[in-house]
Amino acid sequence: MRSGRSLPLSSVLQPLPAYNQAVDLEKTLLRKVGEAVGRFKMIRDGDRVAVAVSGGKDSCTLLEALLLLARRAPIEFSVCAFTVEQGKFLRPIEPLGEYLRHRGIAWTYYRDIPSLKLLETQPDHGCDLCSRFRRRAVYEIARDLGANVIAFGHTADDFCEALLRNTMFTGKLSALPPVTTSRNGDYRLIRPLVYVTEDLTGAYAESLGVPVIPCGCSQRTGTVRRALRDLFADLEREHPHLKESMLSAMGNVDTGRLLDPRFLNLDSDSSPELFPILSENG
Secondary structure (H helix, E strand, O other): OOOOOOOOHHHHOOOOOOOOHHHHHHHHHHHHHHHHHHHOOOOOOOOEEEEEOOOOHHHHHHHHHHHHHHHHOOOOOEEEEEEEEOOOEOOOOHHHHHHHHHOOOOEEEEEOHHHHHHHHHOOOOOHHHHHHHHHHHHHHHHHHHOOOEEEOOOOHHHHHHHHHHHHHHOOOOOOOOOEEEOOOOOOEEEOOOOOOOHHHHHHHHHHHOOOOOOEHHHHOOOOHHHHHHHHHHHHHOOOOOHHHHHHHHHOOOOHHHOOOHHHOOOOOOOOOOOOOOOOOOO
16 A cells, blocks of 8 residues: 655656767767768778878777778778878877777878978978878888778868869869779778768767877968868858758769750750850941
8 A cells, every 4th residue: 555655856856867979979970981881882891991090080080980880881891090100290199009009909100201301301391292292101001001992081071171172273173082092093092981070070089088189280270271161160150051961962963054065965956045156346
């Protein structure tokens, strides 16, 4: 028989378990990376994927995502990681190495001597020259690691910025390829974070306690990249889904509404009548 006494409200309304934000972030991350890997056939059975870890939140997030996918995917592939030292890290790289070793991740740290000499002889060299040196080093490392796939941590933000940068400053309607091959065809180059924005990589890396090692190049001001980032930040205050719309546009090209004659049926009888060309006397 129940007594008439009621329990204190505090004993009935027990606090709910804390929401596990890391789990939700991981689900979102894997869904977006899995979509990219599947749609663009980035990884195939038997691949060995070398992840270029720059020390930033994006590449570290990519590494974690691919390690998770390697355990869950229906195909067999292996993952390793490497870092190229070009003398531009703003903090010692050791904490990152300790973190990766603690996680049991195969990691190669490569001091690129030509890049370090370049920094001494031409300290004001541009990004193109630095990228050229880094690309050579990356291919050498991938060969030594026995990898046939190289994964880079370019995010949705990078794809959108590249689209605007190329459109406004190079006169070309292009962004970054999600999948391509090296010039000699030895390596497949993939960017599995194409659908992942940097707010997600930042939150996920923070939830894991990844020691982010910034690069001096990312801190530069007065660059086109910085100007575009500021532009996106301003626009996204009123249009929070801007990057998603731009990514959708990159996969939904209406070639008939562009100015490239290669994609226009100019000889068709159904083409609209052109305006007459006026003469100088007209």
